[in-house]
Amino acid sequence: MKKVMNKKGTIGILQITRFGDLIQTLTACKELKEQYPEYELLLICRESFGKPLEFILNKTFDKIIYLNLKEIIETPKSIQPGIKNISNFIENINNENLDILINLSWSLSSQYIATMIKAKNYMGLKVDRCLRPQTKDSWSTLVFSSVMRGLLNPFNIIDIYKGILGVKRELHAEVVQSPDLSETLIFHPFASQEEKTWSIDKWVEIIYQLLKKNPSLIIHIVGSKKDHHHCESFIKSKLLIPYQERIKMDIGTRSIENIYELALKSRLFVGSDSMVGQLCAFAGLQTLTLSKGSVRPHETTPYGSKNYNIMLKDQKRDLPYNLVIASIQQLIEERAISYNNLKKVVPIKSLRLTNIYESYFSREGFLSLKELQGNEDLHSSFRIVYKILWAYYINNIEINCTPPKLTKKNINQLKNYLPAFEQLFELIDFGKKYSLYIYNELEKDSPEMNILKEYSEKLTEIDHLQIYLRNNFPLLGPIVDFFTVKKANLSGSHIEEIAGQSVLIYEDYSNLISALYELVINIIKVNDDDFKKQISREVNE
């Protein structure tokens, strides 16, 4: 354990999910520690994931308490030994007298554990003793409402962690282009889920083409012990036989610490969406992620500027390998991917199969993705709109960006949303009205129960209608869900206080819907001259 000079308090960080989540947590906490060195940082994580990362975790966290899952769940005959182990584990944490506990793991077990840990304050997800979710901070509310459901979360997971932690957003330095770069690439062709990976034959083809074209290039193929059976496919491939000296098979043979050290002196990471990409980005290495399956590039692209993510649009198709080879070649030569240069060597039909994202830090300090082909659709437009909305509502940060350019079809779809905004606005207005009635009734010396019941039933009805509206207009999902979670987490020492908070939440809801409506109108105006003229006519009348 490290000694913190002039210690002001202890912050407990609960992260009991997997390697990737732990590295993302570390990235966010590293900035927290740099900004608040006088706070002791205690990490609570699973031993199987924390131990192999201890060499970097120790640089940020002052103390680590491990959850030994094997010890807890390997209790064959009775639940009592397991319960005793959990109780000891919690007691161990409670001895640390935490000022704040921040749960950054989004699992049910972590929410129960967070409830059992004693702290003066809590952030992140937790439940009460009736197992009802108790999420107070808005960033965690966003986790419940946007990250865990759907494709409209605009933020990288690390930016959400930073939001929950209260890290000040600072400008990040761009990648420094060194003229004397290493000739080593790290390939990680595996992922925890099969659907996220690519066939080994494709990787063999890519490695072959790259080694043939770049005579001094060395490729390290890294992976865990469970990926070891793939070694033979690379070793026995006829295509790769002439290049075996420049292919380093590190599948199941290198520790995570060794891979990190390798990343420090390499040129580029290429691989599936996995923890190795996160680790390499943490080491400052440029990354190219090849995304398949349920990957959400906006959430998980490795944290750093000029990282790239190639995402298949149609999951039934395969990634065009000529596009992947051309992209890697550009990154070797220029450290950047230019769409115009790609067009010269890759057939347009191959390019159209994918979205190619480039990461950059916005002026406001959020990691953002730019789609190189300029492909904007309703989802990407709404991600921008929600980013503006959430950043302002939660952190008072104003984001300036140019409205997206949309096709006529998309604009018409967007116009179909306008009546839904009006309906939602009316519902919220009713919600505000009935919440206020309840509050006023409660203010009376002897409030009438039947009146309170009647108004409460109206509010339940409004909630149901909102869910109905959300299901028919899914792009409104994040805002409806956000305030549903907010309302479910109302708290107060007495019912009057809770009723008062409900009124305020409806007020916020109403303001945010108005702002969302304005942003959508602006997007339509920018893309549709007739609509712009119609709006200005209406204003003049």
Place this chain on the structure above:
Amino acid sequence: MSNLAKELETEITNINNKIKEGIELNDQEMFVMVLSSLLNEESNE
């Protein structure tokens, strides 16, 4: 079904009944919930 699974199932049924009645769980019951959720998550991985 193992003894552990049977014991856990009985405990969870009792806990669910308490929650339905709006009764708060005690430490021991919360620990059961932690154990059960950890086991579930582990088997899903």
